[in-house]
Amino acid sequence: MTITLDDAQGVLAAQPFASLVGGRIAAFETGSATLEIPITPALLQQFGVVHGGVLAYSADNALTFAAGSVLGPKVLTSGFTITYLRPATGSLLRAEASxxxxxxxxxxxxCEIFSIADGRAPVLCAAAQGAASVVDDIPGS
Structure with missing residues (x-):
């Protein structure tokens, strides 16, 4: 089954948490996906940088969307690791997964997660690796 960018955007739109953080699928093709999240004050931790949980969420979802591009729509994350490299600041997070x-x-x-700010080159903030598996009995699907 071929999944299109519109299909991927529809799947993300059906995730209440994605709406909460403002996530959107910016690119989607066979073997890769890019998830973007606007950086807002609600996503920051006490030092004024993006909370690590938001970075982890972006990696988790981008990894699984990339996997779904080759496995089909009924996939779930089976595990991932993330390494935080530097604080994320700016106006946008971009998680690029392949x-x-x-x-x-x-x-x-x-997956590589970049922070984007006007007037500067993207900054690599975190890197992740993970796996997603086909799940035939996803509740509600």
Whole structure:
């Protein structure tokens, strides 16, 4: 089954948490996906930088959307690791994920998360690697 950018955007729009943080699918093609989140005061922690949980969410979702681009729409994250490299500031987070390897039922993906600010080059804030698997019995699907 081929999933289009419109399909991917519809899946994200159906996620209440994605709406809460303002996430959007900016790019989606076979083997890759890009998730963007506007940086707002509600997403910051006590030092004024983006909370690590928001970075982890962006990696989790971008990894799984990239996996879904090759496995189909019924996928869930089966695990991931994230390394925080530097604080995220600016106006936008961009999580760019790509498939490293895939079988019929599982895909391993990597993700780089950048913070974007007007007038400066994107800053790599975190890197993640994870896997997503086909799940035939997703509740509500």
């Amino acid at each position: 498939v490293v390897s895939a079988t019929r039922r599982q895909a391993v993906c990597r």
